[in-house]
Amino acid sequence: MTLGALQVVKPGLLxxxxxxxxxxxxxxxxxxxxxxxSFSHRLxxxxxxxxxxxxxxxxxxxxxxxxxDADTTxxxxxxxxxxxxxxxxxxxxESFNVTRGQRLKFGRLVEGSRAYLAVAGGVQTAPLxxxxxxxxxxxxxxxxxxxxxxxxxxxxxxxxxxxxxRKATGLTLPSNHRALLRVMAGPQANWFHADALKTIAxxxxxISPQSNRMGYRLQGPPxxxxxxxxxxxxxxxxxxxxxxxxxxxxxLMADRQTAGGYPKIGYVISADLPLAGQLAPGDxxxxxxxxxxxxxAALIARERQLLRYADLxxxxxxxxxQLS
Amino acid sequence: MLLVELEPAIDPIVNERAIVLAARLRSQGxxxxxxxxxGYCTIGVHFDPLQTDLAALERTIQSEYASLEALxxxxxxxxxxxxxxxxxxxxxxxxxxxxxxxxxxxxxIARHSERxxxxxxxxxxxxxAYMGRVDPSIEMPRHRVPRExxxxxxxxxxxxxxxxxxxxxxxxxxxxxxxxxxxxxxARQQPSLLQAGDLVRFIPxxxxx
Numbered sequence: 001m002t003l004g005a006l007q008v009v010k011p012g013l014l015x016x017x018x019x020x021x022x023x024x025x026x027x028x029x030x031x032x033x034x035x036x037x038s039f040s041h042r043l044x045x046x047x048x049x050x051x052x053x054x055x056x057x058x059x060x061x062x063x064x065x066x067x068x069d070a071d072t073t074x075x076x077x078x079x080x081x082x083x084x085x086x087x088x089x090x091x092x093x094e095s096f097n098v099t100r101g102q103r104l105k106f107g108r109l110v111e112g113s114r115a116y117l118a119v120a121g122g123v124q125t126a127p128l129x130x131x132x133x134x135x136x137x138x139x140x141x142x143x144x145x146x147x148x149x150x151x152x153x154x155x156x157x158x159x160x161x162x163x164x165x166r167k168a169t170g171l172t173l174p175s176n177h178r179a180l181l182r183v184m185a186g187p188q189a190n191w192f193h194a195d196a197l198k199t200i201a202x203x204x205x206x207i208s209p210q211s212n213r214m215g216y217r218l219q220g221p222p223x224x225x226x227x228x229x230x231x232x233x234x235x236x237x238x239x240x241x242x243x244x245x246x247x248x249x250x251x252l253m254a255d256r257q258t259a260g261g262y263p264k265i266g267y268v269i270s271a272d273l274p275l276a277g278q279l280a281p282g283d284x285x286x287x288x289x290x291x292x293x294x295x296x297a298a299l300i301a302r303e304r305q306l307l308r309y310a311d312l313x314x315x316x317x318x319x320x321x322q323l324s
Numbered sequence: 325m326l327l328v329e330l331e332p333a334i335d336p337i338v339n340e341r342a343i344v345l346a347a348r349l350r351s352q353g354x355x356x357x358x359x360x361x362x363g364y365c366t367i368g369v370h371f372d373p374l375q376t377d378l379a380a381l382e383r384t385i386q387s388e389y390a391s392l393e394a395l396x397x398x399x400x401x402x403x404x405x406x407x408x409x410x411x412x413x414x415x416x417x418x419x420x421x422x423x424x425x426x427x428x429x430x431x432x433i434a435r436h437s438e439r440x441x442x443x444x445x446x447x448x449x450x451x452x453a454y455m456g457r458v459d460p461s462i463e464m465p466r467h468r469v470p471r472e473x474x475x476x477x478x479x480x481x482x483x484x485x486x487x488x489x490x491x492x493x494x495x496x497x498x499x500x501x502x503x504x505x506x507x508x509x510x511a512r513q514q515p516s517l518l519q520a521g522d523l524v525r526f527i528p529x530x531x532x533x
Contacts, residue, residue, distance in 0.1 A: 022371065026361035027346065028508070028516035029446040032370075128510050138449050138491060140510065187327050234449060235361045235456065236367025237325025259363055259447030267325075270326060270373055299373055 003124060004100070006160030007056070008148050012064035012106065014213075017123050017142035017154070018116075019055040020252075022131035026235065026258040033133035033141065036213060037277030039173065040078030042306055044118035047075030047095040049163040053165040055132035057148070061280060064148065071160035077168070079278060081110030081119030082125050092277035097162040112175045112278040121157025135255055136213060147193045149284050175278040178204075181212075182266045182290040182298065184249020186240060188263030188311045191227040196265060197289060199223065200241075200249075206282045208248060210283050213255040217248045218285065223265060224250025233261040239276075241287075251285070253275065271298035325486065328367040328380070334456065338479045339387070340364045340398045340424055340443050343521045348388050354381055357485075362520050364444045386413035403440055403523045406488065406505050409480050410436075412532020416480050417464075421481065421498055435459040441486060443522040451508025451517040453492035458484045470496035477503045479526065486526075501526075 008015075018041065021034030025026045035058055037042035042052045057064075062082050068074070075095035076083060083090040084105045090096055092115065098104070106115075113146050125132050125143050143154055189197055205218035236242075242262040247323025251268065253276065268276060269290060279285065290298070328345070331338050339362075346362035356376030371381065374415055381504060410433045411418040416522045422429045441455035466482045471494065474480075478489045480497030489495055489508035503526075507517045518524065 023358040025515070026368065026370065027446065027520060028450060029448060029452050030450040030515075032359075129515065137493070140450065187329070198494060213471075232364045232366075233445065234327065234329075234363040234366040234443045235325065237327075237370060239367060240325075257448055258361060259368075259445060270432070296373060303374060 002158045004068070005153040005155055006074060006119070007067040007069055007156040008064060008067040008150055008152040008154065009067060009103070010057060010195070011148040012059055012149055014060040015064050015148045016058050016134040016136065017018050017055050017125050017132055018058045018134060019132045020033060021187040021254070022052045022129055022133050022135070022141060024034050025129050029253060029258050030129060030140070031138065031255060031258055032238070033131075035116065035263035037078055037116070037173065037274040039274035039306065040087045040114070043093070043168060044075050044077035044116040045122075045167060047077060048095070048118035048120050048199045049071055049095070049166075049168045050118055050120065050122055055125065056119065056123065056155070059106065059117060062073065062108060063115065063304050064107070065106065065309055068104060069153070070156055071081050071099050071162070071229065072106070072156065073097050073163040075166070076117045078115040078173075079116075080110040081115055082107040082110065094162065094167045094179040095165050097165070112173065113280040114277055119156045120159055120163050121295050124155040124157055138217050146304065148300065173275055173278050175281040176273070178286070179275040179279055179283070180288055181199070181243060181272045181274070181276055182289060183241065183266040183287045184208075184292065184295060186264035186266045188231065189265050191225055191229070191263045192243070193224045193226050196223045198216055200287045201289050204286050205249070207279055207280045207281050207283050207285065209244070213253055215253050215256060216251040216276070216285075217280070218251060219248055223249060225263070231261050231263050233259050236260050237267065237275050239266065240264045241266045253277070269295040270297065272321065274302075294315045325349070326369040326381070326493055327370060328369060328389075328391075330365045332365055334364050334444065336398050336442055338395055339442070340521065341395055342367050344395065345385070345388055349385065352384065354384065357381070361445055362445060379380065398442075400522065401521065401523050403525050404518065405525050405527050406503050407505050407529045408437070408501040408526045409530040409532060410501040412502070413435055414475060414478060415500045415532065416527045417498040418500045419498055421464050427461070429531070429533070431446055432462050432500065435462050436486065437526045437528050439525075441524045443518045443520055443524060445520050446516060446518065447491075448495055449491055450533070451516040451518070453487055453522075453524070455486050455509075455524055456484050458486050460484065464498040466496035467498065472493050474499065477505070514517060
């Protein structure tokens with residue numbers, strides 16, 4: 001495999017290398033990181049003919065300008081940006097071929113917050129502890145552990161033969177600055193007033209400006225604690241809604257710490273986390289309570305959306321077997 | 325994530341059970357399980373909901389835990405020594421800890437360095453070990469407003485816990501000294517200097533006044 005590169009002319013607001021995350025080291029405090037919207041990351045990879053864990057660029061709110069230093073196939077999924085490749089408009093949710101030296105320019109953001117740029121063969125930065133995901137706070141992984149900057153040359157694989165163009169146009173997650181997220185009760189739900197879970201289910205929370213890849217601070221009605229105890233620090237998972245003693249609940253996202261000591265009233269279900277990943281500060285979240293069965297059914301439905309576009313798609317109906 | 329909760333206590337035996345149970349679950353490598361991380365008295369089992377037989381996983385955890393209830397000693401481990409220069413610019417809270425404890429700076433150093441600490445868990449940032457218990461006479465709450473930048477190698481106290489900052493980061497612990505030990509290096513065979521369950525002693529190698 002020969003290497004090409006994505007030459008960064010303008011980095012955009014926050015563009016980082018992400019794969020599905022750095023698992024296996026949380027016992028020593030190594031955070032997982034990975035895409036905020038894993039669904040769109042995976043879709044971009046499928047369109048580019050990659051496996052799901054191949055590294056993509058996560059592009060946030062203001063997109064980059066890149067010169068592609070390779071003959072290759074690219075695909076963008078997730079947020080709807082207006083994108084040009086030289087003079088050619090590029091559709092989100094569709095792979096496209098580029099020749100060496102072409103310029104990819106992200107323009108206006110129409111809907112959503114984060115887009116994923118996949119390149120055939122994947123972004124080829126050196127893996128760190130088994131992953132290429134960037135964790136910004138601990139400066140680990142991806143491109144020198146940081147967001148991309150002008151002048152960076154991001155290594156990609158360079159293939160001589162272009163891959164077939166694939167389309168999944170229309171397979172975007174609804175966002176429109178608002179998301180309904182289904183939640184299940186968290187391990188400390190009983191630390192709160194009995195109606196607290198219902199309270200969070202009845203109102204809109206606004207994502208505060210103090211939000212980032214680690215978590216979203218949520219502005220809304222206070223969640224009244226009825227238990228004053230101090231929680232002994234415990235492991236954290238993505239989607240947990242933790243509630244500091246005073247202050248705003250925090251929805252933990254991709255760059256969350258591995259452990260924490262705030263009580264968790266609930267967890268956003270896996271199927272809905274990608275919807276959260278398409279939000280930005282100022283957007284609104286409504287929570288809806290759901291059961292474990294509903295959570296699994298929702299995840300299966302979400303996976304079927306991807307399977308419909310999978311390369312080696314099994315005959316319809318068989319994907320359910322591995323779930324039982 | 326599945327949270328396995330043992331007795332809610334900061335206790336070496338409960339912690340040992342969590343660590344051993346986590347190690348067993350990790351080594352079994354059940355389908356769909358991506359990561360297993362022990363806490364003080366809990367275990368986080370990170371799994372792919374579509375690949376994991378959750379009922380079977382819960383049964384495994386139950387039966388493994390049942391076999392651990394008889395575990396009432398902690399494994400005898402070698403003590404890892406960490407050399408510390410106390411006080412000075414890199415231990416800016418040493419004097420205020422002494423003042424709050426009503427003792428001398430030398431007393432704080434002696435009390436902090438004479439104990440053998442257990443690593444209960446790691447978290448916050450890669451390689452950050454939560455160690456206990458600190459001598460209650462030098463117990464100190466966190467700063468109300470955390471510092472924006474705590475240098476790598478800073479040795480701190482928070483409540484009855486002590487720890488070392490592996491990388492420069494924000495932090496609220498009371499900083500009493502500094503070490504040149506590299507707490508985390510991804511290029512090492514074992515990136516984290518400390519693992520849950522390890523025993524640690526701080527060796528005073530100097531005092532900056």
